[in-house]
Amino acid sequence: MSKKRLSIVDIANNLNISKTTVSFILNGRAKEKRISTDMVEKVLKYVKEVGYKPNSLAKSLRTGKSNTIGLIVEDISNPFFGSIARLIEDKAYKNGYKIIYCSTYNDTQKTKDMINMFRDRHVDGYIIAPPQGVEEDIASLITESMPVVLFDRYLPTIDTDYVVVNNQFSAYNATQYLVGQGYKNIALITFANDQTQMVDRIKGYQMALKEHGLKQLIKELPFAEDLTESITAFLKSRKGIDAVLFGTNRDATYGIKIMHSLGIRIPEDIAVISFDDSDAFELHSPPITTVAQPIEDMAEHIITILLDKLNNNGVGTKNQSIVLHTDLVVRGSSQPAKK
Amino acid sequence: MSKKRLSIVDIANNLNISKTTVSFILNGRAKEKRISTDMVEKVLKYVKEVGYKPNSLAKSLRTGKSNTIGLIVEDISNPFFGSIARLIEDKAYKNGYKIIYCSTYNDTQKTKDMINMFRDRHVDGYIIAPPQGVEEDIASLITESMPVVLFDRYLPTIDTDYVVVNNQFSAYNATQYLVGQGYKNIALITFANDQTQMVDRIKGYQMALKEHGLKQLIKELPFAEDLTESITAFLKSRKGIDAVLFGTNRDATYGIKIMHSLGIRIPEDIAVISFDDSDAFELHSPPITTVAQPIEDMAEHIITILLDKLNNNGVGTKNQSIVLHTDLVVRGSSQPAKK
DNA sequence: AATAGTTGCTAAAACATTTTAAATATTTGT
DNA sequence: ACAAATATTTAAAATGTTTTAGCAACTATT
Numbered sequence: 066m067s068k069k070r071l072s073i074v075d076i077a078n079n080l081n082i083s084k085t086t087v088s089f090i091l092n093g094r095a096k097e098k099r100i101s102t103d104m105v106e107k108v109l110k111y112v113k114e115v116g117y118k119p120n121s122l123a124k125s126l127r128t129g130k131s132n133t134i135g136l137i138v139e140d141i142s143n144p145f146f147g148s149i150a151r152l153i154e155d156k157a158y159k160n161g162y163k164i165i166y167c168s169t170y171n172d173t174q175k176t177k178d179m180i181n182m183f184r185d186r187h188v189d190g191y192i193i194a195p196p197q198g199v200e201e202d203i204a205s206l207i208t209e210s211m212p213v214v215l216f217d218r219y220l221p222t223i224d225t226d227y228v229v230v231n232n233q234f235s236a237y238n239a240t241q242y243l244v245g246q247g248y249k250n251i252a253l254i255t256f257a258n259d260q261t262q263m264v265d266r267i268k269g270y271q272m273a274l275k276e277h278g279l280k281q282l283i284k285e286l287p288f289a290e291d292l293t294e295s296i297t298a299f300l301k302s303r304k305g306i307d308a309v310l311f312g313t314n315r316d317a318t319y320g321i322k323i324m325h326s327l328g329i330r331i332p333e334d335i336a337v338i339s340f341d342d343s344d345a346f347e348l349h350s351p352p353i354t355t356v357a358q359p360i361e362d363m364a365e366h367i368i369t370i371l372l373d374k375l376n377n378n379g380v381g382t383k384n385q386s387i388v389l390h391t392d393l394v395v396r397g398s399s400q401p402a403k404k
Numbered sequence: 405m406s407k408k409r410l411s412i413v414d415i416a417n418n419l420n421i422s423k424t425t426v427s428f429i430l431n432g433r434a435k436e437k438r439i440s441t442d443m444v445e446k447v448l449k450y451v452k453e454v455g456y457k458p459n460s461l462a463k464s465l466r467t468g469k470s471n472t473i474g475l476i477v478e479d480i481s482n483p484f485f486g487s488i489a490r491l492i493e494d495k496a497y498k499n500g501y502k503i504i505y506c507s508t509y510n511d512t513q514k515t516k517d518m519i520n521m522f523r524d525r526h527v528d529g530y531i532i533a534p535p536q537g538v539e540e541d542i543a544s545l546i547t548e549s550m551p552v553v554l555f556d557r558y559l560p561t562i563d564t565d566y567v568v569v570n571n572q573f574s575a576y577n578a579t580q581y582l583v584g585q586g587y588k589n590i591a592l593i594t595f596a597n598d599q600t601q602m603v604d605r606i607k608g609y610q611m612a613l614k615e616h617g618l619k620q621l622i623k624e625l626p627f628a629e630d631l632t633e634s635i636t637a638f639l640k641s642r643k644g645i646d647a648v649l650f651g652t653n654r655d656a657t658y659g660i661k662i663m664h665s666l667g668i669r670i671p672e673d674i675a676v677i678s679f680d681d682s683d684a685f686e687l688h689s690p691p692i693t694t695v696a697q698p699i700e701d702m703a704e705h706i707i708t709i710l711l712d713k714l715n716n717n718g719v720g721t722k723n724q725s726i727v728l729h730t731d732l733v734v735r736g737s738s739q740p741a742k743k
Numbered sequence: 744a745a746t747a748g749t750t751g752c753t754a755a756a757a758c759a760t761t762t763t764a765a766a767t768a769t770t771t772g773t
Numbered sequence: 774a775c776a777a778a779t780a781t782t783t784a785a786a787a788t789g790t791t792t793t794a795g796c797a798a799c800t801a802t803t
Contacts, residue, residue: 072789083753088791099750121524122465123789126758131461133504142490147481151507154480158506163521165472165504167497168490182502185460318683325687344657345684348664411759422783427761438780462759466788747802756793762786769780 071117080111087112091119125187134371135183136166137176137193139217145314145341145358146194149216152364153192160372162189171258171288173198180206190371195220197259212374216367218262219386226374228366228387232262235356235391236269239310239338242354242393244277247401248308248336254296254320255312257285266312266340282306292319300327306335308399314341321349337398351397359389410456419450426451430458464526473710474522475505476515476532478556484653484680484697485533488555491703492531499711501528510597510627512537519545529710534559536598551713555706557601558725565713567705567726571601574695574730575608578649578677581693581732583616586740587647587675593635593659594651596624605651605679621645631658639666645674647738653680660688676737690736698728 077084138146190212215227284299311317317339346353416423464470477485508515529551554566623638650656656678685692
């Protein structure tokens with residue numbers, strides 16, 4: 066039944082011409098190769114008629130291009146990354162590229178494996194939210210002159226394109242805002258590691274507090290499956306806290322759940338600001354103030370830079386560092402209860 | 405600098421042996437082909453030393469296997485699909501398969517294109533949450549004896565494996581629960597189309613109301629970018645409504661936002677239940693009662709069935725229809741305010 | 744009338760593998 | 774010592790493309 070798929074040879078044989086001719090026509094090089102319009106018509110008509118589609122594996126093998134982009138995020142089930150992935154995917158497809166993706170969960174070894182897998186599959190370019198410890202692997206991609214765009218965070222020792230937000234100012238600004246609202250005992254609860262976005266957020270928080278001579282209260286969380294325990298312990302122990310800045314949406318989601326269960330009222334007992342906006346924060350009562358990242362812009366820049374490099378064959382283009390600005394979306398969770 | 409990547413020929417030449425030998429050894433067919441252990445050792449050592457990796461494109465071209473699974477979801481930025489994707493991806497990688505994915509946004513044409521793209525890329529199997537209108541395309545995959553597992557919904561006219569939940573009973577059960585709580589004017593607000601999960605949810609809702617002789621109030625939403633308008637109009641117009649069942653998390657997210665903006669209190673003015681659990685619903689005040697789908701189980705079943713088919717070459721295995729059960733997670737949003 | 748240029752097409756190589764079929768080397772049996 | 778059996782290894786074909794280099798057959802130029 067399922068007859069063997071047609072190959073270019075079948076097309077050529079059935080038309081009694083050379084596969085070279087077919088190939089040229091199908092790749093739009095007919096004029097350049099001075100193929101008669103009669104021939105072009107005949108071939109195109111027949112190809113359409115029998116529904117022939119070139120085998121993309123063979124094509125990739127020969128040309129070295131796979132029309133595939135590798136997308137490596139931290140966790141596709143996190144709405145922040147999910148939304149970016151969605152936007153990138155959309156743009157990529159519109160430009161004839163497919164996406165292969167994976168989540169790192171900030172696991173260095175897994176990320177290395179994935180990079181190797183992608184390399185193995187001959188992806189044409191990489192979009193990566195890198196965990197720590199993959200500098201070498203990414204450097205080696207770059208020496209092989211592979212287009213690589215980092216996002217969400219960057220690697221200070223690697224010269225490549227990246228798209229991030231002004232994390233330090235964003236955290237500084239959010240903290241300043243809390244101070245301005247009269248809070249004196251502002252904690253930072255955050256997933257902590259050496260990634261630039263986290264380092265910068267912590268710095269921003271510290272700068273703001275230093276500026277006002279306020280005490281720093283930082284709770285660094287591991288990247289664990291479950292954050293309940295560590296956050297609960299922290300919130301229970303520090304009675305004086307009147308405001309919390311959460312470093313990521315994940316931290317805040319856990320934190321707010323725990324506040325509910327401990328009977329801590331927002332903002333009456335503790336004011337709250339989170340990084341990364343989401344429906345959960347907008348829906349919350351009171352709605353949660355957030356540092357909203359410009360997701361559309363990020364995706365747009367990422368894919369534009371990458372496509373650019375892919376088209377120019379990466380030649381001549383200088384690397385770009387795009388630093389986008391966030392919005393502090395002020396909502397009820399960060400305003401002192403009226404007395 | 406970046407020397408050309410090594411090929412199996414280089415390995416063979418450098419060791420003064422045939423590439424056939426190298427291939428056999430690398431594919432674990434040394435014993436079967438009675439290659440001497442001396443030779444095996446020598447080759448493995450050298451391969452490791454120079455870090456040779458076979459070109460997977462050439463391999464796929466020759467063998468017809470790509471070790472890739474195509475994953476087609478409705479919208480990767482929706483936490484329900486994001487979470488399933490994450491779990492599937494994880495399992496797939498552990499079994500040596502990569503994932504290529506895309507979102508359909510319930511667009512029939514886009515889905516057809518994607519299926520063709522995947523076919524073109526020679527994916528070994530498909531996991532699809534199909535929109536309406538792709539029956540033919542999926543049927544044709546199946547006649548080509550491609551493993552296909554559907555999930556979230558199925559296609560009644562297509563005999564293939566699928567993993568879904570008992571949507572009708574779940575909606576029936578949720579509605580029954582609302583009736584039991586004393587609500588008399590229960591609306592269903594849902595994205596509506598011909599997909600089985602939606603049809604079943606509506607049926608379940610209708611059954612429960614019929615059973616109690618209550619009036620049906622169904623608002624069918626288009627799959628639009630923005631649902632604000634249609635939901636707002638509906639909620640404004642029907643003053644008698646005292647409870648709402650939302651058909652999907654997306655509908656509920658919009659609906660609850662709109663309720664806030666209209667000053668409708670949950671549950672004092674209108675009780676709420678949503679399909680698909682998520683952080684947003686758990687965090688909400690009051691927390692939203694949901695019909696929670698067993699995401700881990702779904703992912704587990706999906707990937708197990710697919711891997712099974714891939715390993716057995718799809719021969720002899722009968723198709724499976726897995727119907728999992730949901731949990732009605734009762735929270736504050738569906739309990740009448742105490743008088 | 745020979746040369747050069749153009750037009751329209753194609754044979755064969757290359758991409759990197761796996762696999763079939765067979766060749767060569769070694770051992771065993773008589 | 775020779776045939777048969779067995780143990781190793783390999784040449785060549787096959788997978789489906791693109792691309793290089795060039796062949797014929799005209800037409801135009803000297």
